[in-house]
Amino acid sequence: MSYSTTEIHPNVKRVIFTEAEIKDRVAQLGRQITNDYKDSKELVLVGILKGSFVFMSDLVRSIYLPNTNVTLEFMSISSYGAATSTSGVIRIMMDLRTNIEGKDVLIIEDIVDSGLTLNHLMDLLNHRKPNSLNTAVLLRKKEGLKVDVPVKYIGFDIPMVFIIGYGLDFAENYRELPYLGELKEECYK
Ligand code: IMP
Ligand code: MG
Secondary structure: OOOOHHHOOOOEEEEEEOHHHHHHHHHHHHHHHHHHOOOOOEEEEEEEEOOOHHHHHHHHOOOOOOOOEEEEEEEEEEOOOOOOOOOOOOEEEEOOOOOOOOOEEEEEEEEEOOOHHHHHHHHHHHOOOOOEEEEEEEEEEHHHOOOOOOOOEEEEEEOOOOEEEOOEOEOOEOOOOOOEEEEOHHHOO
């Protein structure tokens, strides 16, 4: 079941990517990951809550690695309050429950803006000596980047607008929308 454009949420200015567009792109990323990790013994997919939960659930079902021990873990990090730009303050609310030493680790994140959150996270996880550490991000705001953080898999590059839906929130709302939409400016200004 998909939404027609006449049924979009009243606080959405426009749909940036439809359900079908997201589905196609996520399937492509899944195929890329499947190919890149086919010789991996242990792959830990680390979803960053809450924003990545929809992306992660679709992405993992596009990955097929019958010879790899694939496991899912979650971390919860807080960087934003109700504001729409990064505070630079990052707190670990929930850490991994597994030792990642010697394993291949793929961080799954919803969006990279300044890159501060991801940069901090990669530093932290690298100290735990994984065999490899990479990142899959659904959205990247290229003009927002303040630090040079390496992202191996990127769904879409987007302009500097505030995005909601498909797991992404504004003040904890709109995560349930099935598409990626631009939040109307009057909703946050
Ligand atoms: P960064 O540290 O500036 O890269 O911020 C990344 C985090 O900010 C993401 O994990 C999101 O939680 C949040 N974020 C940045 N831009 C958006 C957006 O357009 N919509 C929703 N959340 C966003
Ligand atoms: Mg996030």
